[in-house]
Amino acid sequence: MRLFYLLILSCFAFSVTAQDLPKALLTTPELSNYEKTSSYADVMAFIDAVSKGSNKVTRISMGKSLEGKDIPVLVLANPKVSTPAEAKASGKPIIYIQGNIHSGEVEGKEAVQVMLREILHGDKGYLLDNQIILFAPIYNTDSNDKMEAGRRPSQEDSPKEVGIRENSQGWDLNRDGIKQEALETNGLIQNIIVPWDPALFVDLHTTNGVWHGYSLTWAPSYHTAGEKAPYDFTWDRILPEVTSQVKKKDEIHLGPYGYFYPQREGWPIKSISTYNHHPRYLVNQFGLRNRMAILSEAFAHERLYQRINSTYVFIREILEFTNKNGKEMLKVNAQAEAAAIQLVKEQGGKVSKGVRFEMTPLEEKIPAYRAYNYLVYDETEGNRPGKRYLRKPEIVELPDVVNYSAFTPTVTAILPKGYIIPAEFANIAEHLMKNGVKVTKLEKNVRATGQAYKATKLALAQRPFEKHNMATIEGAFESTTKKFGKGDYWVDLAQPLANLIFYMLEPESDDGLVTWNFFDEYFQKNGIDQKAVEYPVFKYFELK
Template sequence: MAKKSDKPSKKQGKPRVHKELSGFEVSIDQFGELKTNMAIEKLNEFLNENVDDKKLAERNDYDEMKNQRRKRVEILSTRLTFPLTPIYIFMRTLASILLFFSVLTLSAQQVWPDELIITPEKTNYIKTSTHKEVMEFIHAIISKSENAFLFPMGISKEGKEIPVVVLSKDKIKTPAEAKASGKPVIYIQGNIHAGEVEGKEVLMLLMREILLGNKNYLLENQILLFAPIYNTDSNDKMEKGRRPSQEDSPLEVGLRETSQGLDLNRDGMKMEAIETQSLFANVLLPWDPQVFVDLHTTNGTWHAYSLTWAPGYQTSGHPALYEYVNNNLLPEITSTIKSKYDLNFGPFGDYYLREGWPPKNFYTYNHQPRYLVNQFGLRNRMSILSEAFAHERFYQRIHSTYRFVSEILEYTNTHASEIIETNKRAETETITEILAGAGKTKKGVRFKMVPLKKLDTFLTYDYIQKQKADGALENIRTGKIVNYENVTYHAKFEATTYATIPSGYIIPARFSKIAENLRQHGIKVETLTKAVTLTGEVFQIEKFEKAKQAFQGHAMAQAEGEFVSSSKRFSKGDFKVEMNQPLANLIFYLLEPQSDDGLLTWNFFDEFIEANKVENKPVEFPVFKYVNKPK
């Protein structure tokens, strides 16, 4: 039965500006903080008060004081309609001074120069930053801090630089220096979809706070890589109405796809986009981040969480990474954010009104490693998906995402060694499993979503049913937040098809495009220096189907058939891919013919299969799985 949430999520009001006749202006920003055009230093001098933020933060009642301050700020920000009599002006001015006194005793506000104020702050959250404005901000901030270094991830199709900013205590500028430091690299990416823009803004805000504000301690035990504007070209193709669920907040946003027409969050396996190739070549492979965070906005489901999250679904990868993020990191961060900021965060998903109301099921997204967050599990690294609630206002989404990323960095800074050790264990045990299980152990290559658990609490906007003239029932959303219990969360993936792990794969020399793709992923691919004979198994394709409707420019393919034992001779120049390497699970997912997201799926083998007229007779899949190693 539905019941009202005991403590529904607080909704911050729209930022307001109150102009005083006493010579200064007061506004409330997205963090509930008070800003003024009167210099803080002058106010401190006037009040004879020097504030130590860190000492205040240690107070047990710090959060309670912040809540009290928010209430006072809301009172000040309310527009009143009293006549501007002299006594009213005097009382309002006096009240403002007293309010500033109480605010400043809690937290001395940093006054930022204009070049370090981001576009949403300048426009009352009506606009988001252009590529030019992002680059100007980055150049301004790195000129003021020796702890920041800018390098280009790559250049987009339209000639725009894709910036990556390295933030480090040790002034690190190269991957070699990062590796030598022994600290984990944390890579956080915004704007993968250029209509989902709060991540872009949040990473600039965090640069400001970490490099020049009070969060420099976050660089003690980690190195941060921020890519605020990954999809550069489409960011500036702004129009109103691009994402209806965001209700034109901000007023205009860019396109989801790149200038090549590709969705960067579906490109992880095929790697066709310039941006994806640049990401792997210049960030993921050389810098080897231990944790990846991808910042998004939801597509419109009316749950009542300010932000939802998901771990990387590891499928055929090592389970330790998923378990650590899902069972340790994310629950702790969610609890901390609720306690500190009274924001409701929860697991990512959607429900469907066609299933009826109230909701009985909540479904996460897909498991495939085409999604970058999921692929990290196959790379023996941790990852987190962040999805801000689309229906909240832009400044609220910035607020939620800022709090989430900040707490992630608090956690990774505190647990840096533990994260490195967990990833290293996954890497080592992956290779051990291959060496021990080649030719015997089976792993999943196709999966289905199944229930994970019952959610103890599920916050959502309520719906009521109304009967239409034709007698059918229509669901109408209300403005009331309710708490449903025992909603089934579907976020587990069970294998439906298995394949045997080999010692390695042989790819005929004519398939150089396959070898190139593997190398782009960071997989070691060798070339046979002499002819060899190997025993193993080959897949006989008996049925080959392609989707009638294109997806990302591809008619997605699927093969059915069976493996048969075989001994084959291979020529000098053919490609050899050994499985005893850290990316073995990724190799397996890419090269298995029945994989639901492998290279066969993405049409890399179409020409060969169709040329051999698979519709008339079985066709031997050209990639051979061997068990004995080539000598």
């Protein structure tokens, strides 16, 4: 028996070998015993060091921040590519992974650096056999260096000092997907998403404190008005396999993203709820772009080294999956794109799609949901007697937990053949075009038969959100025929971004351009408080 254990130990000793690395290829957490996170200068120095001498990496720029910092993106490919045209000519899927959208959530920034090192200088070079990878380790460059202690108390002071959530313009970059006011968002959309067209978008975060029992939780892109196939592939294929492989290789538990509140529901809980479906969240916007996306949320209450590791192994297994299945992913995305176009061509003016949604449960329950256990007791003293919940140290598995992560339409609108935007609303046309939408200026008069929306009320929220008093419109569509002339903008909806266009332009959309105040001035100028005002964007079913 003693000989048996010696053999086991001998095998383990041979399987775990130290990497002999130059100091320049070590990250700030590694050098600080995981007490510090990387500054912007640290990341840029690491990028320079990891890229030096490699024939598999090209550094490009997403753009510059308000403070003039370059937002680096590393293009990894074998053979090397430098442009979107070269990447598309390769026929390989493009995978985009970003960290540091919220600068206090540092794990993605650090894990991406480690992954860069392992691909370019370690044993993960084979991950470039069948795919092209774009890494953006430090998306929110300015706010990363505004470090102070106490910013993220749920992270157990590990690290003690982190940056701030908003960018230097004061925007939450993960609420900017529709209004696109941040410099970073515009750089991402115009310089990366539109030209490079990634098949999969991965956004790396850290939770804000829920005591579930997973080292990392995930969510797909919630498709809402988009095509369902990319969501299904992500939910049914990518996430289960990645979760299984991480458990098998690393003994790390991953699970579905969700919040729960014992104080509301009692203990044990019966359900979890995900976040909103809105495409203001970048991951969700990809469902409207007929592409796949994954949200990653490291568990805040673990130590920094654990959170970096769980994020790293999640990235690793995603790339293992995409390296093996990328061609199939491209096929699924292409079929979704074709389906969106075909629906407009065949059913435009006849079929309706959702524009407002409510969160509803999935049919399938979570059979064994991991969470920290709670001790329940009755408080009889004081002004607020009742149940109290104290977290216990052990993790338990709760049976048959309902997962509120589906979205059911509460308001629908007819999908048109397209839209006509009057010439004076050039800003709307430009907003669509920067997202990759094809918009054409009319060269002659046309007659458009379809629907005009008569707004009877425009209510603005009393409390600002992202510096906006969000708008909610009321009214009704009326069938009519209208004339439009030279200089007006024509948007034929039979194009790849049909669902994104629809969600942005429909007046009653819960996250469209009306919601984000793009039309407030027009409605107020035309007296919406006293009379019905016609929404200026016309949806047509027939054009002559």
